[in-house]
Amino acid sequence: MDNIAGQKSSLTWAVHISVVVLVVLWLLPTVGLLVSSFRSADQIATTGWWKSLFPQEQNLVIRTERPDAQEFIDGVYVLEGNLFELGDAADGVVSVWGTSSREIDAYSAGETADLGDKGLLTIQANGDYRFENQSEFSGSRGQRVFMTAVSPPSFSLDNYRNVLFSNSSSSSMGKAFINTLTVSIPATIIPILIAAFAAYALAWMDFPGRALLVAFVVGLLVVPLQLALIPLLKLHLGVGIGKGYLGVWLAHTGFGLPLAIYLLRNYMVGLPKDIIENARVDGATEFQIFVKIILPLSFPALASFAIFQFLWTWNDLLVALVFLIDSSGDTTVMTRQIIELLGSKGGNWEILATAAFISITVPLIVFFAMQKYLVRGLLAGSVK
Structure with missing residues (x-):
């Protein structure tokens, strides 16, 4: 009686589950490609697309502003700004940072690093920095900073415009x-x-x-x-x-x-x-x-x-x-x-x-x- 024409098979649920699984397997790569197209290079390199809706911890390398942007304030030469605005990363919270790739966690947010003749560098948790020195800053590039930051989810149309x-x-x-x-x-x-x-x-x-x-x-x-x-x-x-x-x-x-x-x-x-x-x-x-x-x-x-x-x-x-x-x-x-x-x-x-x-x-x-x-x-x- 189970094979009578018109009678519903008891394995219909298995067919439905199989169809759903196949559809999901086909859609996952397309969804991943779509999500990745709105993310920056640092985000793609750090975490998978399935984590794009959650805060992400990233290791960033950003340079401060060039010496030609320095100002003379209260007897010292000063470079100020925000590292997140200078880099491609979205706003975030800095946990640790350093000036060498070997010690990217040498300092915590808010601490001041003594770089000798280069001056004193302070980086806050929101990315604000103050780089000061008794003598004038020289060179053509800013100080390189390695930092670990927790960034909120961020999507943009920059990739499509590019x-x-x-x-x-x-x-x-x-x-x-x-x-x-x-x-x-x-x-x-x-x-x-x-x-x-x-x-x-x-x-x-x-x-x-x-x-x-x-x-x-x-x-x-x-x-x-x-x-x-x-x-x-x-x-x-x-x-x-x-x-x-x-x-x-x-x-x-x-x-x-x-x-x-x-x-x-x-x-x-x-x-x-x-x-x-x-x-x-x-x-x-x-x-x-x-x-x-x-x-x-x-x-x-x-x-x-x-x-x-x-x-x-x-x-x-x-x-x-x-x-x-x-x-x-x-x-x-x-x-x-x-x-x-x-x-x-x-x-x-x-x-x-x-x-x-x-x-x-x-x-x-x-x-x-x-x-x-x-x-x-x-x-x-x-x-x-």
Whole structure:
């Protein structure tokens, strides 16, 4: 009796728990990336994103103001200010500090350090400092201070301003964002247009060799992308389209057509045959049937492939590196720009997190806007 159709399974709770766990596992990296994009480099280096809502103890290295800012007050030369305002850290509470990396806890907040000829340095718990000396301060840089401070949670839009609006070619993502849209939109539309015509012909038009063409398309699904890159690049360079957007559009079109034709053909085969036959009896041409009947009914399959193709082209790096050959950086896409942000030593993690989240924003919008068509398109032809 447990297997009777329509009876609710006793393991439904296990399915629900599994779904929740999978959703959480998928969301955690995205949430972590979002939170990190609003944090400073010191915060990211000190604590994980899951501790961002709590006060954090950080080891900071900040310099006092330069000697040219000194004032002569009551017979001594004085440098005053607030260390938190001079550094990138938010306001906090200083617990211990020092002037050497070997003894960062040499003094407590409020104590005065005797630095000999350099003068007397006092640092308060709120970060205020007073650096005084009987003789004039010299040099081009301020005194380096190591301190341990407890800082409150802090978030800002500085990373986004730096990434999107910086004039530096090494950090600006605005141009790369436009370049990626320029690659992704045509590389999604072109294969859909071509594949729709091909899928209709393979599904509803009788001609010699149709079955062989269907088998050939299925075989192309397993051809490795890397296998065709170099021969295709030589062909593009030979005809003069290997160094611009046209070459990368055609490359993405060629690599995406087998999947597009396969999905659309499976969906179109499952459409009611009576509708098409009635249209032919009424005198409709094949093109009219395709445009007025097949395309509207095949929208779920078209949307399904559009999601796959857009996500693939948006996140692509390999094809862009091969077919967008531009030393000036005018056609650099976001995936390549993110790699350049890492630098040779893999730094700038706060900029990297921001750039990566900007990169995934558009795919997330596209996916959630069209996800209701995804399953319908993928299941095309599986049930008769």
